[in-house]
Amino acid sequence: MTDTAAAHEPPAGPSSPPVEPQAVTEPAETAAAAPLLTPREGVPEVISDPAGLADAVARFAAGTGPVAVDAERASGFRYGQRAYLVQLRRQGAGTALIDPIAVPDLGALAAALGETEWVLHAASQDLPCLRELNFTPSSLFDTELGGRLAGYPRVGLGPMIEDLLGYHLEKGHSADDWSTRPLPAPWLTYAALDVELLVDLRDAVHAELTAQGKSEWAQQEFEAVRTAPPAEPRAEPWRRTSGVHRVRKARNLAVVRAIWERRDELARRRDMAPGRVLPDAAIIEAATKLPKTVHLLRALPGYSGRTRSADAVGYFAALEAALALPDRDLPHHPPRSDAPPPAKSWERSDPEAAARLAVARPAVSAIADEHHVPTENLLLPDLVRRLCWAPPADLDDEVIVEYLRKGGARPWQVELTAHVLGAALRRAAAHVV
Secondary structure (H helix, E strand, C coil), rough: CCCCHHHHHHHHHCCCCCCEEEEEEEECCCCCCEEEEECCCCCCCEECHHHHHHHHHHEEEEEEEEEEEEEEECCCCCCCCCEECCCCCCCCCCEECCCCCCCCCCCCHHHHCCCCCEHHHHHHHHHHHHHHCCCCCCCCHHHHHHHHHHCCCCCHHHHHHHHCEEEEEECCCCCCCCCCCCHHHHHHHHHHHHHHHHHHHHHHHHHHHHCCCCCCHHHHHHHHHHHHCCCCCCHHHHHHHCCHHHCCCCHHHHHHHHHHHHHHHHHHHCCCCHHHHHHHHHHHHHHHCCCCCCHHHHHHCCCCCCCHHHHHHHHHHHHHHHHCCCHHHHHCCCCCCCCCCEEEEEECCHHHHHHHHHHHHHHHHHHHHHHCCCCHCCCHHHHHHHHHCCCCCCCHHHHHHHHHHHCCCCCCHHHHHHHHHHHHHHHHCCCCC
């Protein structure tokens, strides 16, 4: 046996005893984790044509048990969040690495998997890009979310595999440019290893959730992630430009908007991450300095270099157009939102709401601590804030139950928190003079 093979003995599979999860409060400390260096069957060739995809469809349709799924994007390099590699692994089918740029429709593979449970880690990050490939699950197990509900202190894929399965998974290529073609061999090994033990991890997390009586909670959470609708586009995405809080005047904000929109147009056309086309700091610099000529704009940080210097002509035209806008077209205020203001201002603007929040937050935190669940997974903090800022007139438990349900809380969350929140809000109301 080679050194590499010795470093990766195959973990327990269907013909072996199941992997035993370790206690949440007692992570492995007795032995160093074995390095996970190569997949047990080696790294497969990347599937990049219809024939290869058809073969994968047949193999995975004939496989058994859950299927591990992962995707690699090129965040920070390319425009948008599309997938540039899809990885799968299933008992009896082995591992598949698929190039979704070459084969962009994986609907046949999804159909072949049918009702098979998909196992993903932090599924909400990958499901949107998989949906673009016509590749969505009918059943889901999210190991990261399951780890949160089980109370694990570390829920990254690498730490969870180390703590529960005893293997060290190197995570060195997660931020690389996965649009690179051909993909380097070490990256492909990394990608294959991301799904190598994912089903084994699923079994360990499932066993712990069952032992804690939380398996039904987890199923409700997984289904909520699986069926979540796509995020609505932001009304004014340019307002998220880093440093925009330093720009106070409406006319200068109009310049931020104009240059941001010009940059976004170039980024989309070039399929580049906007920050690589022009840094946010350069947009803010131009909006605060308001250079009078293209030459002066090029002298600002961020506008030098062959490409950016050429782009400066368009940016300057956008700047001039913003400066020429009539007052009625300036971005005076952010779009209206029904969200409550920042909680730190409540004591001054609405002391009664502040009093409600002061009793509601500790009540929710106490329940979370009792059940070893992160507070934000027990109940969304935004939902608690909204309830405290504008509570229903009737603070009866059943009214609070309906409020939480309409706010998106799952049944298990409502069952644990509604009566406690109702009691807390009634106590706060009783102290109002």
